[in-house]
Amino acid sequence: MREVQLVYSSRPFGYDDLTLTGILLQARENNARNGITGALICRGDLFVQMLEGPRDVVTSTFERIARDERHADVVKLLCRDIDKRLFPEWSMRHDPAQSRMWTREEVAKGAICKASGREILGIFERLAREHLCVPKT
Numbered sequence: 454m455r456e457v458q459l460v461y462s463s464r465p466f467g468y469d470d471l472t473l474t475g476i477l478l479q480a481r482e483n484n485a486r487n488g489i490t491g492a493l494i495c496r497g498d499l500f501v502q503m504l505e506g507p508r509d510v511v512t513s514t515f516e517r518i519a520r521d522e523r524h525a526d527v528v529k530l531l532c533r534d535i536d537k538r539l540f541p542e543w544s545m546r547h548d549p550a551q552s553r554m555w556t557r558e559e560v561a562k563g564a565i566c567k568a569s570g571r572e573i574l575g576i577f578e579r580l581a582r583e584h585l586c587v588p589k590t
Contacts, residue, residue, distance in 0.1 A: 457508045458539070459515055459532040460573055462565045463500045463524035472523060473547075480545040489514060490538050492546035492580055498557050500524065501565070503577050505538040531570045539581040546580070 465472070473495060484490065489506035502518075504511045511532075519527040540546050554576070555564040 455508055455534050456506055456536075456538070457511050457532055458535050458574075459504045459511050460530045460577070461502055461515060461518070461527055462530055463518075463527040464498060465495065465500055466523055466525045468495075468497050468523075476523060477545060477547050482544075483514070485544040487514070490540045490543050490545075492540050492543065492577060494554065494576070494580070495547070496554075499554070499560055499565075501530075501554075501573075501576070503539065505535065505540060528566060530565065530568070530573050533570075539577055 477493070480493070484504075484506075487506065487510045489504055489510060491502060491504045491506075494501045504514055515529065518524060
């Protein structure tokens with residue numbers, strides 16, 4: 454079965470540290486059980502997440518996320534077949550959005566929907582390279 458990478462963005466609804474901790478714990482448990490890996494980049498106004506794994510499992514996970522009340526304005530940014538995962542040992546890598554991300558003003562003006570697939574993948578490729586020494590969870 455082919456594996457895919459799916460990247461989506463959303464606006465957090467009711468965002469705080471406790472909500473984020475709950476999302477990460479639930480994602481790590483579910484993803485480990487279902488063979489999904491990936492990364493979540495987040496801040497108060499933005500979630501951008503990559504899911505990697507078997508197409509049917511990634512698709513059903515994305516559909517569940519799209520219905521989750523903690524996410525608003527969920528947009529699938531890309532979905533592509535892959536031969537190799539970027540985050541093979543991470544059930545869910547967490548990374549608070551860094552300066553490489555768009556500003557709040559750029560997000561408000563639609564920067565995410567205007568970004569190319571290459572730009573979006575580049576964010577996650579940099580994240581994968583930057584955190585090679587971080588303990589995996």
